[in-house]
Amino acid sequence: MSERIVVDPITRIEGHLRIEAQMEGDKIVSAYSSGTMVRGIEVILKDRDPRDAWAFAQRICGVCTLVHGLASIRSVENALSYPVPKNADLIRNLMAGAQYIHDHVMHFYHLHALDWVDVVSALGADPKATSELAQSLSSYPKSSPGYFSDMQKKLKGFVEAGQLGIFAKAYWGHPAYKLPPEANLMAVAHYLEALSWQRDVARLHTIFGGKNPHPNFVVGGVPCAIDLNSDSAINAKKLSQVQDIINQMKVFVEQVYVPDTLAIAGFYKDWGSRGEGLGNFLTYGDFPSNGMDDPTGFMIPSGAILNRDLSTIHDVDMNAADEIQEYISHSWYDYKDGKDAGLHPYDGETELNYTGPKPPYEHLDVEQSYSWMKSPRWKGHAMEVGPLARVLMLYANGHEQTKELVNMTLSTLDVPVDALFSTLGRTAARTLETKIFADAMQGWFDDLIVNVKAGDTRTFNETLWEPSSWPKKAQGVGFMEAPRGGLAHWIVIEDQTIKNYQAVVPSTWNAGPRDNNGQAGAYEAALEDNHQLHDVNQPIEVLRTIHSFDPCIACAVHLSDGDGEEIIKVKVR
Numbered sequence: 001m002s003e004r005i006v007v008d009p010i011t012r013i014e015g016h017l018r019i020e021a022q023m024e025g026d027k028i029v030s031a032y033s034s035g036t037m038v039r040g041i042e043v044i045l046k047d048r049d050p051r052d053a054w055a056f057a058q059r060i061c062g063v064c065t066l067v068h069g070l071a072s073i074r075s076v077e078n079a080l081s082y083p084v085p086k087n088a089d090l091i092r093n094l095m096a097g098a099q100y101i102h103d104h105v106m107h108f109y110h111l112h113a114l115d116w117v118d119v120v121s122a123l124g125a126d127p128k129a130t131s132e133l134a135q136s137l138s139s140y141p142k143s144s145p146g147y148f149s150d151m152q153k154k155l156k157g158f159v160e161a162g163q164l165g166i167f168a169k170a171y172w173g174h175p176a177y178k179l180p181p182e183a184n185l186m187a188v189a190h191y192l193e194a195l196s197w198q199r200d201v202a203r204l205h206t207i208f209g210g211k212n213p214h215p216n217f218v219v220g221g222v223p224c225a226i227d228l229n230s231d232s233a234i235n236a237k238k239l240s241q242v243q244d245i246i247n248q249m250k251v252f253v254e255q256v257y258v259p260d261t262l263a264i265a266g267f268y269k270d271w272g273s274r275g276e277g278l279g280n281f282l283t284y285g286d287f288p289s290n291g292m293d294d295p296t297g298f299m300i301p302s303g304a305i306l307n308r309d310l311s312t313i314h315d316v317d318m319n320a321a322d323e324i325q326e327y328i329s330h331s332w333y334d335y336k337d338g339k340d341a342g343l344h345p346y347d348g349e350t351e352l353n354y355t356g357p358k359p360p361y362e363h364l365d366v367e368q369s370y371s372w373m374k375s376p377r378w379k380g381h382a383m384e385v386g387p388l389a390r391v392l393m394l395y396a397n398g399h400e401q402t403k404e405l406v407n408m409t410l411s412t413l414d415v416p417v418d419a420l421f422s423t424l425g426r427t428a429a430r431t432l433e434t435k436i437f438a439d440a441m442q443g444w445f446d447d448l449i450v451n452v453k454a455g456d457t458r459t460f461n462e463t464l465w466e467p468s469s470w471p472k473k474a475q476g477v478g479f480m481e482a483p484r485g486g487l488a489h490w491i492v493i494e495d496q497t498i499k500n501y502q503a504v505v506p507s508t509w510n511a512g513p514r515d516n517n518g519q520a521g522a523y524e525a526a527l528e529d530n531h532q533l534h535d536v537n538q539p540i541e542v543l544r545t546i547h548s549f550d551p552c553i554a555c556a557v558h559l560s561d562g563d564g565e566e567i568i569k570v571k572v573r
Contacts, residue, residue, distance in 0.1 A: 002022065002023065002024055003022075003023050003536070004020055004021065004022050004023065004363060005020070005021050005023060005533075005536050005539060005542075006018065006019070006020050006021075006362075006363060007019045007021075007539055007542055007543075008036075009036075010542075010543065010546055010547075010551065012110075012111045012112075012114065012543075012547065013111065013546075013547070013550075013551040013552065013553060014061060014551070014552045014553060015035070015037065015061075015507075015551070015552060015553025016035065016036050016037045016553055017033065017034070017035060017036075017511065017546070017551055017553045018033075018034040018035075018036050018364075019031065019032070019033060019034075019523075019527070019542055019546065020032045020034070020363060020364060020366065021527060021539075021542065023533070023536065026532045026533050026534070026536075027531065027532050027533075028527050028528060028531040028532075028533070028542075029528065030524075030528060031520075031523070031524045031527035031528050032364065032366045032370060032513065032514075032524060033371065033373075033511045033512070033513060033521055033523040033524050034364055034370050034371040034372075034373075034513065035371050035372045035373040035507075035511060035553050036371075036372065037372060037553075038332070038352060038354075038372040039060065039372070040350070040352075041056060041057060041059065041060050041501075041503065042348075042350045042500075042501045042502055042503065043350055044056060045057070045498050045501040046498055046499070046500070046501065047497050047498060048497060048498050049467075049496070049497065049498075050076045050079075050219070050491060050493050050496075050497070050498055051076065051218075051219045051465075053072045053075075053076065053489075053491070053498060053501065054068075054069040054070075054072040054073045054076075054217050054219075055069070056072075057069060057071070057072035057489060057503065058072075058214050059214075060503065060505070061552055064099070064103070064482055064483060064484070064487075064552060065213045065214045065215070066095060066096065066099045066205065066209070066213075066215055067096065067099060067480060067482040067483070067487055068487070068489075068503070069214075069215070069217045070092060070095075070096060070217060070478070070480055071478040071479065071480050071482075071487050071488060071489040071503070072217075072478060072489050072491075073217045073218070073219055073478060074292060074477075074478030074479065074480065074489075075476050075477055075478030075488075075489040075490060075491040076219050076476065076478070076491060076493075077219060077220070077292070077476070077478070078292065078476030078477055078478055079474040079475050079476025079491055079492075079493055080464050080470055080471075080474055080476070080493075081464075082219065082220055082461070082463075082464045083291065083293075083461060084220060084221045084291070084460075084461055085221055085456075085458040085459055085460065085461055086451060086456070086458075087221075087222075087226065087448060087451055087452075087456065087457070087458055087459050088220075088221035088222045088458075088459050088460065088461075089288055089289075089291060089292075090444050090445075090447055090448045090451070091208050091222045091224070091448065091459065092222060093287050093288070093440075093444045094204065094208065094242070094441060094444050094445060094448070095204065095205055095208055095209060095215065096286070096287070096480065097287070097437045097440060097441045097444065098201065098202075098204040098205060098245070098249070098441070099205075099482075099483060100433070100434065100437045100483050101201065101249050101253065101434055101437055101438055101441070102198055102201050102202060103483040103550075104257075104387075104430050104431070104433070104434040104483060104550075105194055105197070105198065105252065105253070105257055105434065106194065106198050107430070107483075107550045108257060108260075108261065108427075108430065108431065109187075109190060109191045109194040110191065110194065110195075111547060111550070112427065112547045112548065112550070113187055113191065113264070114167065114170045115170070115540060115543050115544045115547055116177070116179065116264050116267075116268060116544070117177075117179060117183075117184050117187040117188065117191075117264070118172055118173065118174070118177035118179065118184050119155070119167045119170070119172060119184065119188055120159065120172040120173065121172075121173075121177065121179070121181050121184045122152065122155055122181055122184040122185035122187075122188045123152065123155060123156055123159065123181075124181040125148075125152065125180075125181035125182045125184060125185035126181075126182060127145045127146075127148040127149040127152055127185070128145040129182045130145075130148040130182040130183075130185045130186050130189075131143055131144055131145040131147070131148055133182050133183065133186060133263075134148070134186050137259035137260075137262075137263055138254075138255040138256070138259040139255060140251075140255035140256055140259075142189075142193065147189070148185055148186070148189055151185065151188065151189040151192060152185055154192065155185075155188055170540075171538040171540050174534070174535070174538055174540050175534060176534055176540050176541065178267040178268060179264065179267055183263060183264065183267070186260070186263075187260060187264065190256055190260055193256075194252075194256075197248070197252050200245070200248060201245050201248055201249055203241070203245060204242060204245045204246075207224075207234070207238050207241060207242055208222065208224050208234070208242075209222075209223075209224070210223070210224070218460060219465070220460050220461045220462060220463075220464065220465055221458075221459050221460035221461055222459050222460065223459075223460070224459060225457075225459060226452055226457040226459055227457065228452070239448075239449065239452075242445060243445065246438075246441045246442055246445060249438050249441065250438045250439070250441075250442075253434050253435055253438045254435065254438070257431060257434060258431055258432075258434075258435055261427070261428060261431040262409065262412055262413065265413055265424060265427070265428060266412075266413055268424060269413060269414075269415055269419075269424070271422060271423045271424040271544065272413075272415045272416075272418070272419030272422045272424040272425065273418070273419070273422060273530060274422060274423055274529055274530035274531060274545070275422050275423030275424075275426070275526045275527075275529055275530070275531070275544075275545040275548060276421040276422050276425075276525075276526060276529050277384070277520070277522055277523075277524070277525025277526035277527075277528065277529050278382055278383065278384050278520075278522050278525045278526075279306075279307050279308045279421060280304070280305065280306050280307065280381050280382060280383045280384060281304070281305040281383065281384050281385070281388065281389035281392050281393070282303075282304050282305075282316065282378055282383035282384070282385050282389055282485075282486055282509070283300060283301065283302055283303055283304075283316075283385070283389050283390055283393045283481060283486055284302050284316065284318065284479040284480065284481060284486040284487070284488060285298040285300055285301055285302030285303075285479070285481070286298055286299070286300045286479070286480045286481035287299035287300055287440070287481070299440060300390050300393065300394065300481045301313075301393055301394070301397050302315075302316050303315065303316060303393055303396075304316055304378055304379075304381075304383065305389070305392060305393065305396065306381060308421060310392060310395065310396040311396075313393070313396055313397070316378065318477045318479055318488060319346075319477065320344075321344045321346075321347075322344075322379070323344075323378055323379055324344060324345065324376060324377075324378055324488075324504065325342035325343055325344055325376070325377055326342065326343055326345065326348060326374040326375065326376050326377075326502075326504065326508075327340075327341075327342050327374065327375040327376075327377060327515040327516050328341075328369075328374055328375070329369075329375070329514070329515055329516040330366070330368070330369050330370055330371060330375065330513040330514050330515070331369055331371055331372065331373060331374050331375065331512075331513060332352065332353055332354045332355060332356060332369050332371070332372055333349070333350070333351055333352060333353060333374065334349075334351045334352075334353045335349050335351070336349065336351075339516075340516045342377065342516075345477075345488070345490035345502035345504055346475055346490050346492060346500070346502075347500075348490070348500065348502035350502070355368065355369050356368075356369060356370065366514075369513075370513055371512070371513040373507075373508050373511055373512045373513060374504075374508055374512055375512040375513055375514065375515040375519075375521060376504050376508055376509050376512060377515060377519075380517075381519075382515070382519045382520065382521055382522065382525070383509055383522070384485075384509070384510060384522040385484070385485025385486040385506050385509045385510060385522075386426070386429075386430075386484055386485035386506060386510065386549060386550070387426065387429040387430040387432075387433050387483075387485075387550075388420070388421075388425060388426045388429040388430075389485060389486075390429070390433055390481060390485075391406065391420075391429040391432055391433055392420065392429075394436075401436055401439070402432070402436060405432045405435060405436070406420070406432065409428055409432065423526070423544055423545045423548045424548075426548040426549065427548050430550065467496040470493070470496060472494070472495065473492075473493065473494050473495075474492075474493045475490070475491065475492045475493065476490075476491055477489070477490045477491075478491070482505075482506055483550070484506035484507060484510075484549070484550050484551075484552055485506030485509060485510065486506060486509065487503075487504075487505055487506055488503070488504050489501070489502070489503045490502045490503075490504075505552075506552070507549075507551055507552050507553055509521075509522065510522040510523055510549050510551075511523045511549075511551060511553060522549065523545075523546060523549065523551075526545050526546075526548075526549075527542065527545055527546070531545065
């Protein structure tokens with residue numbers, strides 16, 4: 001019997017995502033990803049001062065504010081051939097790296113772990129046995145029986161009050177949960193601890209950017225001055241605070257996040273054979289050592305991998321008209337050249353045309369347009385972006401630390417290499433790259449200190465700040481590797497104002513609908529890869545794979561519903 005399930009919205013994400021899945025028995029045979037709110041930042045930015053674009057672009061998302069601001073700044077600098085001081089690049093790396101670590105930890109514990117951890121089951125755990133488990137995994141000091149007993153009492157208070165609150169939107173007691181109570185209690189304790197940890201580490205953005213979550217940037221560098229003897233600049237005290245924050249990050253990542261991921265993954269090794277989908281991976285490259293004009297100095301290399309072939313890395317040209325293109329065959333937009341045209345972002349159009357059903361509706365017409373997201377393609381290929389793409393690219397390029405971490409993970413879990421290309425592999429890759437970035441943070445900070453001690457305190461280049469120095473027409477792309485994957489902003493400047501602006505974001509690459517050739521996006525393809533549902537009324541399997549991408553749909557679509565309500569509905573037809 002064929003039936004369709006609808007999960008709307010997918011919770012524990014930023015933004016609003018609807019998944020429709022066609023079933024044959026208990027198996028998903030086709031899936032459709034729909035962003036049901038529209039983003040209009042590109043329209044808002046037209047005719048504005050390019051130097052102000054970053055402040056608007058940051059509002060694309062309420063989570064990854066920093067990366068949109070930085071991508072916007074880089075697009076203007078690229079268009080104007082505007083060099084920035086070495087210190088500015090290092091500070092930008094530190095701020096973006098801190099975003100990665102903060103974001104990945106928060107995603108794992110507060111958004112994704114609840115797909116694998118049965119919170120209510122933790123009430124039946126033995127705190128002493130939980131302590132023994134935790135101590136067997138790492139030397140983290142907060143692992144005494146008393147510590148876990150206190151955490152259990154706190155959880156009991158939530159449950160008895162009938163207010164699971166922060167632990168809502170999950171299917172407690174579902175037979176797909178496999179962790180023993182002690183492992184569940186350990187994970188819940190670390191969930192609560194991560195809430196405090198993230199508050200402290202976010203201070204790095206405040207130190208360098210003045211505030212969080214919308215830190216300040218400036219075309220030509222960073223807006224923070226360095227003066228070791230000034231109370232109003234980045235001084236010795238603030239640099240010491242940055243070092244403390246980096247240390248905090250490293251301890252939690254190495255002694256909590258990595259061990260927890262490996263421990264939890266050990267109970268779900270069957271998820272190493274489902275949820276791949278495309279097998280195509282894309283990175284833009286990022287974290288420069290010699291400026292954005294020298295990709296050889298990027299910590300994350302750029303490139304494309306097709307059909308799992310790690311032996312061949314294809315070059316990616318962000319400016320080539322025939323490489324990155326956006327399609328709208330199944331999106332609620334119009335192009336002047338018709339619905340089947342593909343446009344490079346420099347020529348991108350944002351002409352809204354909603355042709356879908358009037359809410360509330362039972363289902364989407366997936367043969368027509370069914371999403372506010374476009375369908376980006378690289379040379380016609382649907383691509384996956386994100387932590388897995390980056391880890392595979394580093395691995396393929398022979399990055400020693402990545403090779404060691406990947407091989408250690410495969411060995412610890414006793415799973416084949418193919419497990420990398422899966423829901424489990426995607427989740428593990430996010431953890432491993434967090435360790436890589438935690439180590440890289442120290443290197444960038446050390447380089448900054450060396451520069452400052454040598455007398456180099458420049459953080460801003462004023463040479464091209466005045467619009468009178470700009471050409472009449474210019475265009476450029478600001479790209480980076482955001483926590484969720486390749487992010488790029490393309491800008492066209494004419495007569496000192498923005499003529500066109502297009503952002504192609506990670507969740508558009510991953511969550512976009514089918515294109516003019518019927519190719520599924522990464523979410524859709526992943527759900528169609530070996531997914532059997534134990535209970536169609538509690539589709540936890542759908543959540544596991546979708547959350548493995550860390551969806552941030554506000555990046556791709558951006559408004560709120562009329563009532564401001566967020567009620568999860570699972571419909572089976």
